[in-house]
Amino acid sequence: METLHKPVLLNEVLKNLLTQAEGIYLDLTFGRGGHSKAILEKLNKSGKLFAFDKDHEAVEMAVKELGYDKRFQIFHNTFSDLEKIISSLDLKGKITGILLDLGVSSPQLDNASRGFSFNKDGVLDMRMDQRQTLKANTWINTVSESILLDVLKKFGEERFAKRIAHHIVNARRKNPIHTTKELAKIVAEAHPAWEEGQHPATKTFQAIRIFINKELDELNTCLGQASNVLAPGGRLVVISFHSLEDRIVKRFISKNSVGEVLPKEIPLSHAPGFTPTLKKVGKLIRPNHMEVKMNPRSRSAVMRVAEKIR
Ligand SMILES: C[S@@+](CC[C@H](N)C(=O)[O-])C[C@H]1O[C@@H](n2cnc3c(N)ncnc32)[C@H](O)[C@@H]1O
Known part of the structure; x- marks a missing residue:
């Protein structure tokens, strides 16, 4: 039997991501749909959720478990195809919220044949996208x-x-x-x-x-596109699992909310001509002691939130 993937920081994701029950949301890392299912429970019948995953096992699971729900659609794509797909649906600039829960899912790690884990003996494969x-x-x-x-x-x-x-x-x-x-x-x-x-x-x-898996390049590409497809007031929520990812997310939010950091000698808060497109929302969020105890995989998770302003 497949291992369960427990969604990380679930309540914090729902609280920060969902601003309208009738909104259009993106879960760019479907995994086993822990976050997607909880998002769908909160949306009303006009709400929509588009999900992405480049792993065909995740996509099969999405079709099997949520295919019946007319508010939901899954794309077997990398999240760096985001802008292309959202533009083809004529939804660019209309997205209410985007979630990225980065890294590998528990079933990917725990299935020896995927070759991700030093604890499970299998062919050293490590592809998230089996078409690669x-x-x-x-x-x-x-x-x-x-x-x-x-x-x-x-x-x-x-x-x-x-x-x-x-x-x-x-x-x-x-x-x-x-x-x-x-x-x-x-x-x-x-x-x-x-x-x-x-x-x-x-x-x-x-x-x-x-x-x-070109994880950091794909993340960099995706963040810029995420900001382009959000509607004003739309939220971007990103959960990272190591400092390399989190540094990219932190810099992206900072660069688009306060601009490039100027040398101390220049007495300006922003570079001249800089117009912010994002606003940072709240502080860095980490799982509490109880969550880490119940789900040890969450121990290194950090979540950042930003809001599109124009
Ligand atoms: C941590 S899991 C997400 C778990 C999910 N939130 C849940 O609750 O079940 C990350 C998922 O993102 C997928 N993924 C990672 N990088 C991706 C990319 N560039 N494009 C699409 N999917 C990606 C992985 O295949 C994996 O299924």
Whole structure:
């Protein structure tokens, strides 16, 4: 049986996202629909919810569980196709709220055959979108040591990236790496010290996953498009799970609400000619102690909210 995905920060999402029961909403990361189902419960019969996911298992689940609801439609697309799809529906500038709950879902992590987890032995795959040709095992066996080092540093913020990259390249010369457990073992052998409670391969797996799925590029593209499709007063709610994602979201909101930060010597609050398009709403939101206890996956979640002003 598939593992359940518990929606993270559910009450906070509903409170910050939903401003009109008859609004048009986007859930850009359907997953197993935890947030989508709760949003639909709050909408009236004129409300609409369009969802996206690039994983066909998520899309199948959406059709199976919510296909009956005329207010709901799922797109098997990446969220960086957002503006194209919303424009084709003639809804650009008319969206009431957008949710992004980034990263992988629990079923993706827990299904060994998806190859995302160092805890489950399976082919090292890591593709969120099964239509993509490049799998993590092909990449790890062919990438140059210097690119591997860059990826581990940039997307894993791994202190011991150099050692690990070197060890992987040596190990694959003897035997190509095919499975999650093989890679986890190689990384564990190379790693001199890791954070308490973490697996030594945590950062390496994070880095490879982000690279294979182009997660940060897609997030950057999507945020600009999200702002373009929102109606004035529309809300953007983003849940991130690591500092690389959150930094992008934080900078995006800040750049569009207060502009580029000016050097201290310039006595202006905004760059000349800057017109804000977003307003920051509230402070950073994190799950409370109770939620983390009930759903340990939520422990690193942080949520930011912005409102479109023009
Ligand atoms: C954390 S889960 C979302 C869970 C969901 N909120 C729920 O309650 O069930 C993230 C989902 O976003 C999808 N995803 C990640 N990046 C995506 C992208 N660029 N485009 C579309 N879907 C993406 C993943 O496939 C995954 O199913």
